[in-house]
Amino acid sequence: MEKYQKLLPFSASIGKTGELEIAGHNVRELAEKWGTPLYIYDGITLKEKIDSLYKLGAEEYKGKFDITYASKAYLSLGFARHLASLGVGVDVVSLGEMKIAGMAGFPPERVHLHGNNKSEEELEFALDWGVFSIVVDSLEELAFLEELAARKKKKMQIWLRIAPGVDVDTHPYLQTGHTASKFGIPIPDGQAVRAIEWAKGSEWLNLIGLHTHIGSQISDAKPYQRAVRMLLKIAAEADFVPQQISTGGGWGVLYRPEDKETKERDWVAMVADALHEECAALGYPLPQLVLEPGRWLTAQAGLAVYRVGFQKKSREGIHVVAVDGGMADNPRPAMYQAVYSALVVERPMAKPIQKVNLVGKYCETGDVLIAGVELPEVKRGDLIAMPSAGAYQLSMASNYNMAARPAVLWLEPGSVELLQKREDPSDAGWWVDAQ
Numbered sequence: 001m002e003k004y005q006k007l008l009p010f011s012a013s014i015g016k017t018g019e020l021e022i023a024g025h026n027v028r029e030l031a032e033k034w035g036t037p038l039y040i041y042d043g044i045t046l047k048e049k050i051d052s053l054y055k056l057g058a059e060e061y062k063g064k065f066d067i068t069y070a071s072k073a074y075l076s077l078g079f080a081r082h083l084a085s086l087g088v089g090v091d092v093v094s095l096g097e098m099k100i101a102g103m104a105g106f107p108p109e110r111v112h113l114h115g116n117n118k119s120e121e122e123l124e125f126a127l128d129w130g131v132f133s134i135v136v137d138s139l140e141e142l143a144f145l146e147e148l149a150a151r152k153k154k155k156m157q158i159w160l161r162i163a164p165g166v167d168v169d170t171h172p173y174l175q176t177g178h179t180a181s182k183f184g185i186p187i188p189d190g191q192a193v194r195a196i197e198w199a200k201g202s203e204w205l206n207l208i209g210l211h212t213h214i215g216s217q218i219s220d221a222k223p224y225q226r227a228v229r230m231l232l233k234i235a236a237e238a239d240f241v242p243q244q245i246s247t248g249g250g251w252g253v254l255y256r257p258e259d260k261e262t263k264e265r266d267w268v269a270m271v272a273d274a275l276h277e278e279c280a281a282l283g284y285p286l287p288q289l290v291l292e293p294g295r296w297l298t299a300q301a302g303l304a305v306y307r308v309g310f311q312k313k314s315r316e317g318i319h320v321v322a323v324d325g326g327m328a329d330n331p332r333p334a335m336y337q338a339v340y341s342a343l344v345v346e347r348p349m350a351k352p353i354q355k356v357n358l359v360g361k362y363c364e365t366g367d368v369l370i371a372g373v374e375l376p377e378v379k380r381g382d383l384i385a386m387p388s389a390g391a392y393q394l395s396m397a398s399n400y401n402m403a404a405r406p407a408v409l410w411l412e413p414g415s416v417e418l419l420q421k422r423e424d425p426s427d428a429g430w431w432v433d434a435q
């Protein structure tokens with residue numbers, strides 16, 4: 001259990017029965033009550049992570065500092081309510097996310113609208129609601145938004161998302177700041193400078209900041225410094241003094257005990273240092289620094305719980321253990337070759353004695369949750385906990401094989417709140433006669 005502590009929610013412990021507890025709640029009992037697969041969020045982890053990041057920002061950065069949560073990592077109404085009460089802003093990329101943020105009590109001034117292909121409906125909603133900024137992703141979008149704002153006679157506050165041409169060491173599908181990325185306004189052919197100059201001169205757009213997001217699951221802070229320097233370089237070229245600079249999210253987390261620890265202080269300090277230096281060199285006042293973590297805020301707060309089903313030995317001698325979830329609730333292993341670890345809920349202290357392929361129940365060969373994970377002996381009916389399950393799992397979940405999305409709980413000491421009820425297949429569109 002000790003070696004998993006750095007992956008598990010902060011409130012994880014072993015109860016009197018020797019079983020895994022989160023915030024003092026017995027995980028086996030929760031699984032019996034709510035069924036499996038079950039997802040659990042630990043309120044303590046989320047709160048402490050937010051508090052510690054605000055503290056780091058205040059310690060490392062000399063200007064104003066803020067956090068907006070990248071809601072694509074996980075969002076539901078109840079979760080958004082907790083986030084809103086914890087003081088962070090929110091980054092949204094769709095009408096659905098905007099509406100949930102609003103329903104949860106986020107004031108529009110705490111909302112940023114991102115996306116590389118926002119619809120007219122989404123832009124119009126954002127304009128009408130008065131979000132803090134629309135983060136413009138291309139010159140064509142800039143022209144469209146200007147026309148929309150003029151039509152509605154409403155001046156719109158914007159950031160420009162710049163593609164800084166910075167490579168990062170992460171899975172290719174998680175890189176977003178390189179020159180071939182679909183995200184952001186490219187720098188090399190002058191598009192970024194043109195966008196700034198255009199927005200500055202617009203009657204209907206109020207350019208206040210520059211943004212970049214270079215990728216996800218990053219553990220080296222140096223590329224962030226290169227991105228900051230790039231943003232300030234093009235700002236200076238266009239004679240623009242940004243009120244805000246956002247380097248997006250992307251800071252990585254641990255998925256296995258053997259993963260190299262990432263120090264979030266490095267992330268914040270190195271971004272801050274680059275901003276201090278560049279602004280001093282240009283004689284610019286320090287802009288507000290806005291970080292947009294998704295994974296770093298929510299991954300560790302989340303725990304996925306599965307029930308073991310049937311087991312077999314393959315002809316190659318591989319021990320296969322199947323659980324009652326898989327790629328429908330967690331597509332990350334199949335999409336990104338993501339790696340995880342696991343422990344047994346009823347016996348978290350038990351010594352691993354075997355390497356198994358922990359597989360899902362869905363009809364894809366790629367539905368392997370963890371290949372070669374070390375586990376103690378397990379039998380049908382045992383419960384498996386997968387730590388670091390709070391980001392990009394449920395938000396990417398599907399109904400593949402007509403799977404029902406799992407129930408999601410929010411735990412605090414003394415209280416269990418249902419964030420998402422287990423999907424009822426009869427609610428899903430394909431069970432309803434569409435005629």
Ligand SMILES: Cc1ncc(COP(=O)(O)O)c(C=O)c1O
Binds near residue numbers: 091215249251293296
């Ligand atoms: C614009 C933007 N900001 C922030 C994030 C959050 O990234 P992460 O979850 O890696 O922190 C993303 C993720 O795709 C993003 O696209």
